[in-house]
Amino acid sequence: MREIVGTYNLNRQVAEVLREAIQTGELRPGELYSVSRLADQMKISRTPVREALLGLADTGMVRIERNRGFRVIRRDPRHIAEVFHMRLLLEVPATRLAARHAGPELLDALRHELAQMRAAATDHDEVRFMRHDRRFHELVLGSGGNALLTTTVGGLRDTITTVGASTVDQTRSLADIATEHEPIMTALASANEDAAAEAMRSHIAHTAELLLSQVSAENQTPVTAADTELIRDASP
Structure with missing residues (x-):
């Protein structure tokens, strides 16, 4: 567990450290962890650790056990499958629509976001990368003029990010x-609706399949046919 540097936005820093430890497997699902021990490792008081854990508990990442500590909650494969099922149902046809109406302004904006993603990848800056990744998808979704669609997909993405x-x-x-975004960009630039939709479907479905495999290994349970079918059923 890495130490906290400085006291600015202490609770946020602690939450980020804990979320990182969960994502990397340093804090493993099902095991009981001590608040005081974590505070000692980060060289801070217990209070900001408790407050950060309360926030993570609200998002479903951990479960606090009174007078005992906390446990990391196992990620639910079905929940992940359902979220990506929804993303496929919404983003694939939205990408087809974007290819139909993509003008120079949208294409330039998408190229900029993709270039920024590549630069962030080179710097191995995940936070910056994901900001531009998200913006790329928002531009595609927003091209149809439906703000609710963009907000809805944003909420679905937040759901996955929240559980780490x-x-x-x-x-x-x-x-x-x-690299998975490049075929989407190419198809949009050539106004190829079928290719754009397929490239977006492939990208989102691949992400879903990888996450399901990871969570399956983490939980030591196989990916169920029902979860796999949810992803396949959303494909055209």
Whole structure:
């Protein structure tokens, strides 16, 4: 567990350290952890650790056990499958629509975001990368003029981020993720609706499959046919 540097936004720093430890497996699902021990490792008082844990408990990442400590909650494969099922149902047709109406302004904006993703990948800056990744998808979704659609998909992405599910440096690199966006960009630039929709479907479905495999290994249970079918059923 890394130490906290400085006291600015202490609770946020602690939450980020704990979330990172959960994502990397340093804090493992099901095991009981002591608040005081974590505070000692980070060289801070217990109060900010408790407050950070309360926030993570609200998001479903941990469960606090009174007078005992806390446990990391096992990620639910079904929940992940359902979120990506929804993303496929919404983002694939939205990408088809974007290809139909993509003009120079949208294409330039998408190229900028993809270039920024590549630069962040080179610097191995995951936070910056994901900011531009998210913006790329928002531009595609927003091209149809439906703000509710963009907000809804943003909420679905937040759901996955909140539970600490990520493929970065586990089953693919930031550069790999950037590369998956290139066929989407190419198809949009050529106004090829079918290719754009398929490229987005492939990207989102691949992310879902990788996450399901990771969570399956983490929980030591196989990926169920029902979860796999949810992803396949959302494909055109």
